[in-house]
Amino acid sequence: MKLAEHPTVKRVRSLQAQVVEERHAPLDADWLRHLVLEAGADDVGFVEVDRPELADQRDDIRRFFPPTKSLISFVCRMNREPIRSPARSVANLEFHHTGDHVNDVAHRIVAVLEREGIRAVNPAMGFPMEMDRFPRKIWVVSHKPVAVAAGLGHMGIHRNVIHPKFGNFILLGTVLLDAEISEYHRPVDFNPCLECKLCVAACPVGAVSPDGHFNFSACYTHNYREFMGGFTNWVEQIAEAKSGVEYRQRVSDPESASMWQSLSFGANYKAAYCMAVCPAGEDVIGPYLNDKSDHLKTVVRPLQEKAEVVYVVPGSDAESHVVKRFPHKEPKRVGNGIRPRSIEARHPH
Numbered sequence: 505m506k507l508a509e510h511p512t513v514k515r516v517r518s519l520q521a522q523v524v525e526e527r528h529a530p531l532d533a534d535w536l537r538h539l540v541l542e543a544g545a546d547d548v549g550f551v552e553v554d555r556p557e558l559a560d561q562r563d564d565i566r567r568f569f570p571p572t573k574s575l576i577s578f579v580c581r582m583n584r585e586p587i588r589s590p591a592r593s594v595a596n597l598e599f600h601h602t603g604d605h606v607n608d609v610a611h612r613i614v615a616v617l618e619r620e621g622i623r624a625v626n627p628a629m630g631f632p633m634e635m636d637r638f639p640r641k642i643w644v645v646s647h648k649p650v651a652v653a654a655g656l657g658h659m660g661i662h663r664n665v666i667h668p669k670f671g672n673f674i675l676l677g678t679v680l681l682d683a684e685i686s687e688y689h690r691p692v693d694f695n696p697c698l699e700c701k702l703c704v705a706a707c708p709v710g711a712v713s714p715d716g717h718f719n720f721s722a723c724y725t726h727n728y729r730e731f732m733g734g735f736t737n738w739v740e741q742i743a744e745a746k747s748g749v750e751y752r753q754r755v756s757d758p759e760s761a762s763m764w765q766s767l768s769f770g771a772n773y774k775a776a777y778c779m780a781v782c783p784a785g786e787d788v789i790g791p792y793l794n795d796k797s798d799h800l801k802t803v804v805r806p807l808q809e810k811a812e813v814v815y816v817v818p819g820s821d822a823e824s825h826v827v828k829r830f831p832h833k834e835p836k837r838v839g840n841g842i843r844p845r846s847i848e849a850r851h852p853h
């Protein structure tokens with residue numbers, strides 16, 4: 505049978521004429537907004553791919569999905585109290601649960617668009633990422649600048665996006681699509697961040713500076729101890745230990761059990777205290793405005809006072825920060841898997 509006579513081909517050809525006509529009309533923004541909210545998002549905005557705010561990631565986006573014309577940015581709320589709990593298992597459950605939800609929402613949006621004949625892709629909320637590129641940029645799209653451009657909030661001093669209503673208790677998702685949209689959004693005209701600096705005070709490794717500078721290495725070494733670089737360093741501890749006894753001198757039983765937990769149930773963050781204490785956002789700010797000292801007592805102090813191991817690179821600013829600010833926390837010197845990759849970096853002139 506000739507290809508043109510195959511039943512599938514005949515049916516598709518008859519539908520194609522209609523689809524080609526529809527492809528040139530921009531997608532209706534109201535219809536799309538409804539679709540995203542119905543899929544389970546709490547807020548949504550649209551950005552054209554040519555926007556200046558996306559300049560530094562446009563090439564990456566086009567490399568991963570060349571026909572991208574627009575981006576759908578959406579947020580899903582996290583429950584606040586679990587994120588604030590000093591029990592990190594409770595906070596991690598909330599991060600993982602909402603993270604999965606973001607991925608589900610993005611998947612549903614793409615499924616509907618695909619049925620409508622519109623090509624779209626849904627990069628992950630977090631993981632999996634492009635690990636063959638590690639330790640360079642391993643993520644497909646930077647959700648934060650897209651969300652800011654789409655009018656879903658601004659980054660606070662702690663570099664997380666704060667939604668004007670939900671505060672920073674949100675995770676972000678992005679869908680890339682091969683269609684224009686009838687209406688695009690602009691950034692919110694104020695920053696919900698109150699500049700209260702509670703995030704600065706809460707971070708155990710001093711990663712958040714009062715001027716908004718973020719110490720990536722400090723956060724990554726502690727908070728991401730059981731992810732990429734911290735995991736590699738743990739493997740090296742196993743390789744270098746000559747016996748079980750020596751391994752246990754390097755890695756405590758709770759640390760081994762914690763690594764098992766991360767490998768079995770999804771990698772666990774060690775802190776995220778910056779996000780936990782943030783009082784910004786209409787839905788969040790009430791109790792803080794009514795009684796600041798109660799917010800300090802019930803939300804900030806329990807995290808500051810928690811006795812815990814804090815992972816630091818030897819001689820780093822993070823190490824001095826723990827020693828000075830949190831003498832009851834135990835700094836543990838570790839490698840973070842970030843190695844100089846070039847000859848110049850290994851042998852600086």
Ligand code: B12
Nearest residue numbers: 629643645646647662663664665675676718720723773776
């Ligand atoms: C890389 C990354 C990190 C890195 C760097 C954080 C950062 N500020 O960029 C680390 C590992 C430290 C991290 C930590 C956390 N992250 Co994170 N992370 C990402 C990721 C993959 C990309 C972020 C990004 O676009 N950075 C680039 C630009 C836009 O950010 P920037 O602040 O202007 O610049 C920073 C980076 O360039 C970084 N940097 C500098 N040098 C290097 C080198 C390397 C190798 C890397 C990887 C990064 C890096 O430091 C700069 C200063 O902040 C996104 C997911 C995604 N695909 O978008 C989630 C994301 C930003 N993370 C998120 C969360 C929740 C967290 C944590 C709270 C995790 C946790 N549960 O503990 C903490 C918060 C730390 C903080 N205060 O920022 C959420 C934020 C949600 C929100 N409301 O904004 C995101 C958007 C995931 C999501 N889909 O919701 N994260």
Ligand code: SF4
Nearest residue numbers: 660698700701703782
């Ligand atoms: S804790 Fe305060 S300073 Fe930090 S991001 Fe939130 S509102 Fe801004």
